[in-house]
Amino acid sequence: MQQMLYVGAGGFLGANARYFMSMWINNTFQDGGVLPLGTMFVNVGGSFLLAVFGVLASDFVNLSSELRLLVATGFFGAFTTFSTYANESVALIRMGEWQAGLISIVGTNVLCLLGVVLGFLLMEQIA
Secondary structure (H helix, E strand, O other), rough: OOHHHHHHHHHHHHHHHHHHHHHHHHHOOOOOOOOOHHHHHHHHHHHHHHHHHHHHHHHHHHOOOHHHHHHHHHHHHHHOHHHHHHHHHHHHHHHHOOHHHHHOOOOOOOHHHHHHHHHHHHHHHHH
């Protein structure tokens, strides 16, 4: 039961961080376009930061399992949002915005994977 509280607390923080970050990105950089830039940004950034945290937590710092649950599962699980990405991408295609939908699908997948790779490479350079 205590583990659920850690995941839930992290999830509360991550979901709110995603909401505010996504809104800020969309309001700042969305100049009339239809691409879901906020969702793409949090997914790519979250993928990168989760990789960095994973390396830090396993190779550099002896973190408790509770803190790992709070940050990795709770915060980053709620901060990154695959379901929103999928729904926004399909909605674009259904609206006839094929190019934006495909850019969202391919771009998010490629950039998230690249974010993880860059996170690992960064941490290898620090080690």
